[in-house]
Amino acid sequence: MANEYDLIVIGAGTGGYVAAIRGAQLGLKVAVVEKQKALGGTCLLVGCIPTKALLEHAHALKIVRQAKEWGVTIGDGAVGIDMGQVHARKDRIVGGLTKGIEYLFKKNKIDWIRGTARLTGGGGVDVFEGDRQTLRARKEIIVATGSAPRSVPGVEIDRTRIITSDEAVHLREVPKSIAIMGSGAVGVEFASIFRRFGSDVTILELLPRLVPVEDEAVSAELAKSFRKQGITCHTGARVTTAKASGDGVDIEAQLADGTAQRMRADYLLVATGRGPVTSGLDADRVGLQIEQGYIKVDAQYRTTVPGISAVGDVITLGAPGHPQLAHVSSAEGVVAAERIAGQATRPLNYDHVPGCTYCDPEIGSVGLTEREAGERGYDVCVGTFPFGVLGRAKMAGETDGFVKIVAEKKNDEILGVHMIGLRSTELVAEATLALRLESTVEELIRTIHAHPTMAEAVGEAAHAVHGAAIHM
Numbered sequence: 001m002a003n004e005y006d007l008i009v010i011g012a013g014t015g016g017y018v019a020a021i022r023g024a025q026l027g028l029k030v031a032v033v034e035k036q037k038a039l040g041g042t043c044l045l046v047g048c049i050p051t052k053a054l055l056e057h058a059h060a061l062k063i064v065r066q067a068k069e070w071g072v073t074i075g076d077g078a079v080g081i082d083m084g085q086v087h088a089r090k091d092r093i094v095g096g097l098t099k100g101i102e103y104l105f106k107k108n109k110i111d112w113i114r115g116t117a118r119l120t121g122g123g124g125v126d127v128f129e130g131d132r133q134t135l136r137a138r139k140e141i142i143v144a145t146g147s148a149p150r151s152v153p154g155v156e157i158d159r160t161r162i163i164t165s166d167e168a169v170h171l172r173e174v175p176k177s178i179a180i181m182g183s184g185a186v187g188v189e190f191a192s193i194f195r196r197f198g199s200d201v202t203i204l205e206l207l208p209r210l211v212p213v214e215d216e217a218v219s220a221e222l223a224k225s226f227r228k229q230g231i232t233c234h235t236g237a238r239v240t241t242a243k244a245s246g247d248g249v250d251i252e253a254q255l256a257d258g259t260a261q262r263m264r265a266d267y268l269l270v271a272t273g274r275g276p277v278t279s280g281l282d283a284d285r286v287g288l289q290i291e292q293g294y295i296k297v298d299a300q301y302r303t304t305v306p307g308i309s310a311v312g313d314v315i316t317l318g319a320p321g322h323p324q325l326a327h328v329s330s331a332e333g334v335v336a337a338e339r340i341a342g343q344a345t346r347p348l349n350y351d352h353v354p355g356c357t358y359c360d361p362e363i364g365s366v367g368l369t370e371r372e373a374g375e376r377g378y379d380v381c382v383g384t385f386p387f388g389v390l391g392r393a394k395m396a397g398e399t400d401g402f403v404k405i406v407a408e409k410k411n412d413e414i415l416g417v418h419m420i421g422l423r424s425t426e427l428v429a430e431a432t433l434a435l436r437l438e439s440t441v442e443e444l445i446r447t448i449h450a451h452p453t454m455a456e457a458v459g460e461a462a463h464a465v466h467g468a469a470i471h472m
């Protein structure tokens, strides 16, 4: 006899566990099948949380190294980093948060079934590893099986010297040198972590600029700051081969000017993107439409098979560029669960998804870049204000970066906000709300920004759009 639930969720990442909680809140009887030993998926176990914990450690080291400047006396001992303590603290944070989800499951009477699931059709789910059992969904199944690192031709990941973020996050030593393929969020965050820990870091990016999805001005500022920090960046560089031997990796790359570059590093971190996880699900057999490995869904996260929905990193909405972000998967999980529980839902606006990159200096952005706004035919105007002018930035000793607002002339509407510098990943929340409320530049100007804060740069950038920043 199958165990029956209203909703069965496969995968307990930020997409799946949030969908499960929302469904249970709305009165559904919910089970979640998760094959890992802990709940939380990529974000909690090897992604957002452990990487940002490592970045906080690296930041602490940076401040201690500047002790003299801050007037802090720390004796004559050399300043270093104890990786054992770093990992112990990081693991405590991760462990506490995964236990927090277990608590929420208990509170909401959600059953966690430990095992690997496959779809059997007609609402059926077969748990074929772990707690083997057959389940049946009375209303719906949500597939939230997420993504995994992937490589590129010519580079075989051995998980020892040629590694992915899954291994980098657990590295017990500070490498003398590390090469990083790819300068998306994962690549530049690890570049900041290892550089601050003391490694020689080289970034090899295929496209012409760092963080290629960001506004071009942000990419240029990051490149400038990375150069100052001693991170070597090759853009327009194609890695042709990488071979692990002994205690390092031999890498060959073709640089932007066509010359071949050979280098050796202790590690090569492959950060060239992530691919969907559908293996073992039997997605084909039940008839799910798959596009380039991703499960095709509509704006309500329904797949092409009635009774099966999908959310998070594993989906495509048809157009390229579905953001693989924790908060996107959670927002999709909420919409899917509410629809399944019978509530009216509205599609998400993917133009209003904030993106945060926690490198040094950090990046926050939402909405259209200047180039994208131009391509969509808007009559664009921009305003930029540098953080370096602000008292708060000077006090923190973090004066790099700026806020840039992209707006359209006719209606004064804000189309995008892009920032790089201290606290940008927090400041972007104001910009996200402004876009959500379809605010004008004038409304942002009239919003009182507290002093002294980094947020003053948002108000000043709005003034700058109208050609009149106060402190410039």
Ligand SMILES: Cc1cc2nc3c(=O)[nH]c(=O)nc-3n(C[C@H](O)[C@H](O)[C@H](O)COP(=O)(O)OP(=O)(O)OC[C@H]3O[C@@H](n4cnc5c(N)ncnc54)[C@H](O)[C@@H]3O)c2cc1C
Pocket: 010, 011, 012, 013, 014, 015, 016, 033, 034, 035, 036, 040, 041, 042, 043, 044, 046, 047, 048, 049, 051, 115, 116, 117, 118, 144, 145, 146, 147, 165, 186, 277, 279, 280, 281, 311, 312, 313, 314, 324, 325, 326, 327, 328, 329, 356
């Ligand atoms: C290094 C790194 C840093 C990141 N930092 C950020 C960040 O700062 N902010 C941000 O927004 N995003 C970040 N991300 C991205 C974020 O982690 C993902 O977008 C998010 O985790 C996707 O959630 P998901 O629920 O779709 O999938 P996942 O989190 O991948 O969860 C899928 C779950 O499904 C389980 N599963 C798969 N198949 C089966 C099966 N057949 N049966 C049972 N269980 C199964 C897996 O074990 C996994 O637990 C980062 C990613 C990485 C790699």
